[in-house]
Amino acid sequence: MALGNSKSEEIEENLCEFSKEIYGECGILITSEPVESVREYIEKATVKDYARMKSIVTETVTIPAGIVSYGPEKGGQPISRTWENFFKKVELPIVIENNAICLQEDYTICKIGDSLSENQAHLLQKLGYKLALFKLTVTHCYDKTKKETFIF
Template sequence: MPKSKRSKVVALTKVKKDATGHKQKIQNKLNECVQKYDNIYVFSHENMTTIPFREIQAQWSDSRFFLGKNKVMQIVLGKDSDSEQLDNLHYLTEQIKGDCGLLFTNKTYEEVKNFFDSYGCEEFAKAGHVANETIILQKDSDVFNTFAHTMDVYLRKLGVDVILQNGILNLQSNFVLCQEGKPINTEQAKLLKLLGYKIAQFKIELKCCYHKPSTTFKKLN
C-alpha cells in the first residue's frame, strides 16, 4: 500500500476565506477517503438533479461521491508532483474541471464502468439544452384545457398565444416547444416542464481513474 507523500493538513490559502469551516470539513473528508478507498474516479455530469443522484448514492452506499468545490479538491489531492498526496495523483487532479465530481470506491473497474455505461435518467431540460427532437403544439389542441383559467396571463408571458373562452384556455396558433438541434430558451424550458416533457437525460460519464495500490492513472475517454 503506497504511503502518503505529505501531511494531511492542507492550508487552503488559494481559496476564499472559509468563515463557516465548510471547506475544512470537505478537506478532512477527502483526506479520509484517500486513505480508505483504493480507486478514485473523476466524472462529468449532464442535467443532474438531486433526486436521481441521491438514488445513485444510496445504491453506492459503500462508496463516496464529492461534487463541486473543484479548487478545494485540487488543492487537497495535490496539483503537481510536489504537492500530490500519492504518486501520480496529480494527473487525476488535472481532470477536475467544469461540471464534475469525484467517486471514491473499492469496487472493481468493471463494476464501475458497467454501472455508469448503462445508467441514464430522463430529466426536464434546462435553458441552453440542445433539443434532440421537435415538439410543436398545434392550434386548437386541448393541451391547456385542463389548466386553471388563472394560468392565461402566465402562459402569455411565456409567449403562448392562448385566450380564455368559457373558462377554458384555448391555443390560438401553433407553438414550437422545442426544435431539434437548437438550444431551448428559458421560456421553453418552463413550458416543457409545465407540460411534463422530459427531453434531457441525466448522465454520468467517467473521465479518468486512479488506482492507489499501483499508483497508476488512466484516462477513460
C-alpha cells in the first residue's frame, strides 16, 4: 500500500497503523483543514440518489391515472412512447391515447417500509424518483501534526 504496511515502509510516522484500517469500499481524504471542520462538512454533505433493489423505502410513491410523466427529479415531462414495452413488462395498467402513455388507474410503485424489488427500483429510476441518500461516513483520521491515528 502507498501509505506503508510497516514502520520501514511508511511515508509518515505511524501511518502504517492507519493503512491497516483501510479495507473494503473506502476512500482517503487528504487535507490541511482542521479535523472538526472536515467532519462537520462531511456529516452535512448528502446527495439524493436512486434507491437500489432491497432498499427499504422511506416514502410512498404513487403515479396518478392519466398521462405518465417523469417525477420531480426529471421535471415532470410526459414519458416518451418508446417506454411502452418497459411499462408492459413491469405490468403497469397502461393504454396509448393520442400517442401518449396513460395509466388507466392510480398505480402505487412502493409504500413506506417496502423492500424494493428489482422492478420497483428500476421503475423508480426510470421515472426519476430519488428516494435514497448517499452519505460519506468518516471512520478514521490521521493527524499529521501529532503523528497519530484515531477513530471517530
